[in-house]
Amino acid sequence: xxxxxxxxxxxxxxxxxxxxxxxxxxxxxxxxxxxxxxxxxxxxxxxxxxxxxxxxxxxxxxxxxxxxxxxxxxxxxxxxxxxxxxxxxxxxxxxxxxxxxxxxxxxxxxxxxx
Amino acid sequence: xxxxxxxxxxxxxxxxxxxxxxxxxxxxxxxxxxxxxxxxxxxxxxxxxxxxxxxxxxxxxxxxxxxxxxxxxxxxxxxxxxxxxxxxxxxxxxxxxxxxxxxxxxxxxxxxxx
Numbered sequence: 001x002x003x004x005x006x007x008x009x010x011x012x013x014x015x016x017x018x019x020x021x022x023x024x025x026x027x028x029x030x031x032x033x034x035x036x037x038x039x040x041x042x043x044x045x046x047x048x049x050x051x052x053x054x055x056x057x058x059x060x061x062x063x064x065x066x067x068x069x070x071x072x073x074x075x076x077x078x079x080x081x082x083x084x085x086x087x088x089x090x091x092x093x094x095x096x097x098x099x100x101x102x103x104x105x106x107x108x109x110x111x112x113x114x
Numbered sequence: 115x116x117x118x119x120x121x122x123x124x125x126x127x128x129x130x131x132x133x134x135x136x137x138x139x140x141x142x143x144x145x146x147x148x149x150x151x152x153x154x155x156x157x158x159x160x161x162x163x164x165x166x167x168x169x170x171x172x173x174x175x176x177x178x179x180x181x182x183x184x185x186x187x188x189x190x191x192x193x194x195x196x197x198x199x200x201x202x203x204x205x206x207x208x209x210x211x212x213x214x215x216x217x218x219x220x221x222x223x224x225x226x227x228x
Contacts, residue, residue, distance in 0.1 A: 046217075
């Protein structure tokens with residue numbers, strides 16, 4: 001069965017610092033992987049997705065993520081944090097064996113200090 | 115392109131009462147999801163529809179929750195009777211239904227059971 005683990009429920013960085021949000025997945029077959037962002041009182045918005053075309057995926061707002069099969073990881077990074085990046089970030093996985101249902105991790109809240 | 119529409123945005127009910135949520139997905143999207151997001155947690159899939167058929171409802175508490183998707187378009191999620199632990203945000207999402215396409219989310223309905 002597929003599952004997603006996000007290490008660190010809260011991550012705090014200074015403005016301008018590197019952002020690294022961790023995601024590890026469990027899947028018996030090559031999965032599809034997604035990162036979503038959620039601002040307060042809003043739905044989820046897609047940041048980026050991995051669909052096997054390239055292991056390094058670039059998304060919106062300067063975020064990118066690298067798929068590492070050997071580590072079963074899909075960590076999200078951004079070189080320089082901005083105050084507007086403060087939000088909750090969710091990693092999600094789907095796979096054919098599970099009818100492509102979208103399974104989410106527990107989320108990481110990113111805090112950006114001025 | 116119009117997004118996923120959900121109503122109401124907020125609902126407060128007493129325990130043992132019933133409540134219904136409505137979702138209008140993006141036109142042409144075959145797959146529709148209902149998620150429950152409890153405060154501080156990631157979204158949990160309640161039910162997934164493909165057109166008007168149920169693909170997965172393994173985590174839907176069927177003794178009190180029900181959902182339908184009329185003519186493969188709009189969907190309603192009902193809770194009867196509600197319990198205190200049902201307090202959460204209920205998110206509706208839709209996708210084209212192809213494996214590597216992302217889900218688009220509505221803003222959600224925040225339910226408070228008192």
